[in-house]
Amino acid sequence: MTLSFAQKPTLVGDRVLLRPVGAGDVDGLVELLVDPESNRLTGTHAVFDPESAADLEKAERWYTSRDDHDDRLDLAIVEREGGTYVGEVVLKELDTDNRACGFRISLVGPRAFGRGYGTEATRLIVGHAFETVGVNRIELEVFDFNPRARHVYEKVGFVHEGTKRQALRWDDEWVDTHMMAIVASDWRRQS
């Protein structure tokens, strides 16, 4: 069977629920894109202008077209109680030959940070990838100035595999990027 992210699931945790992103989440995406701290922590150089009709249209197009892609899975992270959008978590660049994919996550700034949402969302989507989809390896990159994210990834079982020195230029400084990954046998061992 060919590996695919064509199925877009809803994954239910204690604090958050993950479900496919859609038109109703565009305001949340815009909040993410204009947040300077989220942009720094994700190394996002592109400037999003919330006053620009073209930028807003691009954001809307992005969130309304994710279902068309079977090589990635873009899920909104919403509070289980109330259903408020608090961010997104993504499995991307599915490599069907090697049963591997990339990972990214971003929460909407201080209103969502540090409440256990990131850890739970990461566990939910990683569990889905290994247990339902049949992925064998999930990899990510985290900047040296983001120890909170690294701690979350280590808690979930990601292992540091190497460092790309001075891979990011931010505020006139060089920043190292750490490569981390988790493989299915790590996940099975700890489950």
Ligand SMILES: CC(C)(COP(=O)(O)OP(=O)(O)OC[C@H]1O[C@@H](n2cnc3c(N)ncnc32)[C@H](O)[C@@H]1OP(=O)(O)O)[C@@H](O)C(=O)NCCC(=O)NCCS
């Ligand atoms: C990274 C991110 C997803 C984590 O999600 P979160 O909901 O804030 O994190 P949680 O509340 O689940 O867990 C935070 C953990 O980090 C720890 N922590 C907080 N600040 C820390 C720091 N400076 N150094 C090390 N650990 C730290 C907390 O104590 C907690 O660990 P614990 O549960 O063992 O006590 C979220 O903060 C985020 O979206 N940040 C902005 C974008 C980003 O950084 N994305 C990742 C890019 S690689």
